Amino acid sequence: xxxxxxxxxxxxxxxxxxxxxxxxxxxxxxxxxxxxxxxxxxxxxxxxxxxxxxxxxxxxxxxxxxxxxxxxxxxxxxxxxxxxxxxxxxxxxxxxxxxxxxxxxxxxxxxxxxxxxxxxxxxxxxxxxxxxxxxxxxxxxxxxxxxxxxxxxxxxxxxxxxxxxxxxxxxxxxxxxxxxxxxxxxxxxxxxxxxxxxxxxxxxxxxxxxxxxxxxxxxxxxxxxxxxxxxxxxxxxxxxxxxxxxxx
Amino acid sequence: xxxxxxxxxxxxxxxxxxxxxxxxxxxxxxxxxxxxxxxxxxxxxxxxxxxxxxxxxxxxxxxxxxxxxxxxxxxxxxxxxxxxxxxxxxxxxxxxxxxxxxxxxxxxxxxxxxxxxxxxxxxxxxxxxxxxxxxxxxxxxxxxxxxxxxxxxxxxxxxxxxxxxxxxxxxxxxxxxxxxxxxxxxxxxxxxxxxxxxxxxxxxxxxxxxxxxxxxxxxxxxxxxxxxxxxxxxxxxxxxxxxxxxxxxxxxxxxxxxxxxxxxxxxxxxxxxxxxxxxxxxxxxxxxxxxxxxxxxxxxxxxxxxxxxxxxxxxxxxxxxxxxxxxxxxxxxxxxxxxxxxxxxxxxxxxxxxxxxxxxxxxxxxxxxxxxxxxxxxxxxxxxxxxxxxxxxxxxxxxxxxxxxxxxxxxxxxxxxxxxxxxxxxxxxxxxxxxxxxxxxxxxxxxxxxxxxxxxxxxxxxxxxxxxxxxxxxxxxxxxxxxxxxxxxxxxxxxxxxxxxxxxxxxxxxxxxxxxxxxxxxxxxxxxxxxxxxxxxxxxxxxxxxxxxxxxxxxxxxxxxxxxxxxxxxxxxxxxxxxxxxxxxxxxxxxxxxxxxxxxxxxxxxxxxxxxxxxxxxxxxxxxxxxxxxxxxxxxxxxxxxxxxxxxxxxxxxxxxxxxxxxxxxx
Ligand SMILES: Cc1cc2nc3c(=O)[nH]c(=O)nc-3n(C[C@H](O)[C@H](O)[C@H](O)COP(=O)(O)OP(=O)(O)OC[C@H]3O[C@@H](n4cnc5c(N)ncnc54)[C@H](O)[C@@H]3O)c2cc1C
Ligand code: SF4
Ligand code: FES
Numbered sequence: 067x068x069x070x071x072x073x074x075x076x077x078x079x080x081x082x083x084x085x086x087x088x089x090x091x092x093x094x095x096x097x098x099x100x101x102x103x104x105x106x107x108x109x110x111x112x113x114x115x116x117x118x119x120x121x122x123x124x125x126x127x128x129x130x131x132x133x134x135x136x137x138x139x140x141x142x143x144x145x146x147x148x149x150x151x152x153x154x155x156x157x158x159x160x161x162x163x164x165x166x167x168x169x170x171x172x173x174x175x176x177x178x179x180x181x182x183x184x185x186x187x188x189x190x191x192x193x194x195x196x197x198x199x200x201x202x203x204x205x206x207x208x209x210x211x212x213x214x215x216x217x218x219x220x221x222x223x224x225x226x227x228x229x230x231x232x233x234x235x236x237x238x239x240x241x242x243x244x245x246x247x248x249x250x251x252x253x254x255x256x257x258x259x260x261x262x263x264x265x266x267x268x269x270x271x272x273x274x275x276x277x278x279x280x281x282x283x284x285x286x287x288x289x290x291x292x293x294x295x296x297x298x299x300x301x302x303x304x305x306x307x308x309x310x311x312x313x314x
Numbered sequence: 315x316x317x318x319x320x321x322x323x324x325x326x327x328x329x330x331x332x333x334x335x336x337x338x339x340x341x342x343x344x345x346x347x348x349x350x351x352x353x354x355x356x357x358x359x360x361x362x363x364x365x366x367x368x369x370x371x372x373x374x375x376x377x378x379x380x381x382x383x384x385x386x387x388x389x390x391x392x393x394x395x396x397x398x399x400x401x402x403x404x405x406x407x408x409x410x411x412x413x414x415x416x417x418x419x420x421x422x423x424x425x426x427x428x429x430x431x432x433x434x435x436x437x438x439x440x441x442x443x444x445x446x447x448x449x450x451x452x453x454x455x456x457x458x459x460x461x462x463x464x465x466x467x468x469x470x471x472x473x474x475x476x477x478x479x480x481x482x483x484x485x486x487x488x489x490x491x492x493x494x495x496x497x498x499x500x501x502x503x504x505x506x507x508x509x510x511x512x513x514x515x516x517x518x519x520x521x522x523x524x525x526x527x528x529x530x531x532x533x534x535x536x537x538x539x540x541x542x543x544x545x546x547x548x549x550x551x552x553x554x555x556x557x558x559x560x561x562x563x564x565x566x567x568x569x570x571x572x573x574x575x576x577x578x579x580x581x582x583x584x585x586x587x588x589x590x591x592x593x594x595x596x597x598x599x600x601x602x603x604x605x606x607x608x609x610x611x612x613x614x615x616x617x618x619x620x621x622x623x624x625x626x627x628x629x630x631x632x633x634x635x636x637x638x639x640x641x642x643x644x645x646x647x648x649x650x651x652x653x654x655x656x657x658x659x660x661x662x663x664x665x666x667x668x669x670x671x672x673x674x675x676x677x678x679x680x681x682x683x684x685x686x687x688x689x690x691x692x693x694x695x696x697x698x699x700x701x702x703x704x705x706x707x708x709x710x711x712x713x714x715x716x717x718x719x720x721x722x723x724x725x726x727x728x729x730x731x732x733x734x735x736x737x738x739x740x741x742x743x744x745x746x747x748x749x750x751x752x753x754x755x756x757x758x759x760x761x762x763x764x765x766x767x768x769x770x771x772x773x774x775x776x777x778x779x780x781x782x783x784x785x786x787x788x789x790x791x792x793x794x795x796x797x798x799x800x801x802x803x804x805x806x807x808x809x810x811x812x813x814x815x816x817x818x819x820x821x822x823x824x825x826x827x828x829x830x831x832x833x834x835x836x837x838x839x840x841x842x843x844x845x846x847x848x849x850x851x852x853x854x855x856x857x858x859x860x861x862x863x864x865x866x867x868x869x870x871x872x873x874x875x876x877x878x879x880x881x882x883x884x885x886x887x888x889x890x891x892x893x894x895x896x897x898x899x900x901x902x903x904x905x906x907x908x909x910x911x912x913x914x915x916x917x918x919x920x921x922x923x924x925x926x927x928x929x930x931x932x933x934x935x936x937x938x939x940x941x942x943x944x945x946x947x948x949x950x951x952x953x954x955x956x957x958x959x960x961x962x963x964x965x966x967x968x969x970x971x972x973x974x975x976x977x978x979x980x981x
Binding site: 078094095096097098100101104105107108111112114115116117119121122123124125126127128129130131147151153155176177180182183184186187190191192193194195196197198199200201202204205206207208210211212213214217218220221224225227228251252255257258 | 362365366369380381382383384385387389390399401434437439440441442443444445446448449450451452453454455456457473474476478479480483486487488490491493494500502525554555556588589591592593594596597723726727729792793839840841843844885887888892893895896
């Protein structure tokens, strides 16, 4: 396969970036998208150029490190997968592929395609936990039965990998889907109810402080989320938040 | 051998840990505030320990190379975590978990450590549930369990195919609570490049900020290494791209012994290599072996026709298939432990029966399971005389409910539908049992430097059982280290803050800088990956699933030559004082190039076969591993002496007072 790549190159956070053309050849369908970038980088290094920097680690869709806007879509054209799970057989000989970083004020570019998503960490530090000490002296794990439906729903919310595609997909760069998933995971469990009011208030406050945009219910986040996190979580967080405001 | 004192407490096995906890010195809460601890790594082992130490009152700094602690490689664990809860009432107990682990490790681990692990396993589940980890549950609201290979009870707790992510999010949440309280400072995108010793004690680290390239000094009263495994020495493995040995290796070079480097786990069910571009391998969970049957064609000409694309596996009649695990191991069949299953697959492929283009794949077939489940389902749904199509459809639904996400992952990567045609699998490097040598307190041979999780050598002997690594990481971090480190730190309550302005820090920083500059100055012809791939090939071909003295000696020579070439001819664009991902990789590969040689040396020295270490010279007439308890019942702990070939061997004799050493048989 022969392709034309148009890749965002930016030296660092304070420099201006631009799209640069890279023709590439001998790409096979069995390669993953990131392996295709590996091939490009080897060529660049051999020529004495600097390789394209992009974030990645597990390369199996679970760590949430990889990102990339591929032809305008976070994690590329397929649904329910991350960029590292995308394979080149999805493209055709002669295609042009535009590759850019996730864009949001709260996700500043560090270099080329790599952005800073530490805002997500700070949202979770603001309250994304249950305040229990790790002493080992908690009650037996089966002392509190949890109805399977809620346990499964909590799991679904907890399967968010913190990749940031929801923010990149949103025209307002809102982090509602991410924050809602994190709030929901705890809100659905008896152990998480105790601190529910403080948690939702603190996390939402931090989300706003980080400069994410407002949610206008476009639903783009749900479509692009590689883990299928549902908009219901946003509704649940809004309810939690409202309740917290009334009670608090 | 005074230097290798394992510090195992005296007394009966079941009482050792409780007794030890009562005997060791504690640090009072007011004094803990004056003590700083550095934690390198935020996987299960690091995050759990960091959170607990901070709760206790210590000041903790955590380091990880990823952009968030939550992305440590523990996140990728799929199958589950063991605990001797005996919720299923099937006769499980800490003793049984202990016994299975010792046997599974082929009698090359320390009894007292393994017993403690089994004992603490029950607390882990309680703790995680209290933190809000959403484990799988039954309809009655109680926790669900599944079984894993090599054991006869159901003791594995899980969260769909994401157990690692859910447990890590739990530990990360506990960390976040302490970050919010100001007790943990988290340094992300930072790589530890050296440990600093002051008066022989670990008192800090040198780290590089991966965004700015700046080299930083961090001081503390103790340093904990929780940096994970070194499977990437093989280039291709199921580990994350960034997984590395650097932190452990630099500590080794400063005096910590490295134990059993050659003990590597090669997992039987991974997606085979598809071409030279391959950057990593993907695991297909062990749970698939509950229902999948492993086979190759019985006739070599069929295998060849398949490789050439002229024959489809579904066209081969039952009589012409060789279900080699069922044939060789009738008692355990497809559920033999990982090392045994991997070797058997390799044996068939080496004999010319492999089934993909490169001849390095075997089938994992669900057709029989689909038919079995389909018939059962038809019966329980009251469908009389179902036709073949209905049975297949119902069966596929059952299989999808159990393994849907794995099947989907397979299809994405291989572009074949595993419901219709058997999966192709091949063994891949997955886990390293070897690591930094630690005593019962998890302290390395450097005072004040501790090591937890996959990075240490302690609990899994020569082969790890499935679902036991997550257990070890969390037991070490939540329940063991927080106690044992106190014993060491109780001497430090009057030490006061450690300064980074000292000769020791100056020297360590200068050395780190010089090393990085040396790499940058090579200005050769080949990218770092070129060398990493070459190293991987040597390791896989000569130090992989089966080893022999001739090839191990060749490997030692080849790796040492490759290392020399690397320093001369590697090409790293960019500079030191900026983000430089090639420079990061180069540092890691430089360390792999040293570790690889020690690995081969260790394998050469161990003249026996045990667990994942199979020496062709030491096997039974049926091709099974032949252990030599008389001469090799020890931990090989290597002391750094310059080049890997000069490393000095220290032995820790393994004493078995509670189990009888037997030949592992799964026949
Ligand atoms: C695909 C896969 C599936 C698995 N499934 C299971 C399972 O089902 N059950 C089970 O029990 N086990 C499983 N395992 C094994 C288990 O996941 C690991 O052994 C375990 O998670 C290791 O945890 P850890 O905390 O020791 O290290 P890791 O989670 O690897 O964490 C290492 C940490 O160290 C940091 N680090 C490394 N080097 C440096 C450095 N130089 N400077 C700074 N920071 C550094 C990293 O950033 C990271 O934070 C699986 C492993 C893999 C690869
Ligand atoms: S909600 Fe989905 S898209 Fe957003 S961070 Fe989580 S996994 Fe990524
Ligand atoms: S690299 Fe881990 S999710 Fe893509």
